[in-house]
Amino acid sequence: MKPIHCAACALALGFLAPAWAINKCTDANGKVSFQDEPCAGQGEKIEVRPAMQGASPVQPGTSTAKEGVFGATWQRKHYLQNQGVPQARAAVERNQQECAAMAPDTAVAHAGPLRRSTLASGSQFAQERAAGADKDKAACEARTNELRNQLKSLEAELGKL
Structure with a gap:
């Protein structure tokens, strides 16, 4: 054998x-x-007797030992440096680009049969369009501020680590 x-x-x-x-x-x-x-x-x-039959699990005690080289603090700092903060910055930039792309197209308002010059001042079409543009702009600004606040909190956390 x-x-x-x-x-x-x-x-x-x-x-x-x-x-x-x-x-x-x-x-x-x-x-x-x-x-x-x-x-x-x-x-x-x-x-x-074999250890598996009557073994009782040992409860981990509260450890006052120092954190290892690659402990939770290091992992969080590494994540924030390499992913968290860069992704948050990219999200702010992407949101700003989307908001710029959503800006009302002035060429449409001046072209076609509904030219601004042919519309009576204070017409419902122009007012609805302006109100919609203001609403979209406010929503974009709110989202941008929210993303900036998240970015600031991530940068502050990274600064503490």
């Missing part, structure tokens, strides 16, 4: 045994030894 097969068989047999007997023996000089055969002189029998 190959050595790997022997080791696997011995390991399997080890898991099948419900308990092992170990004897703690003391010789005439007072030297303590452990063996699987019964002691010739003084000794006591110790029952050893």
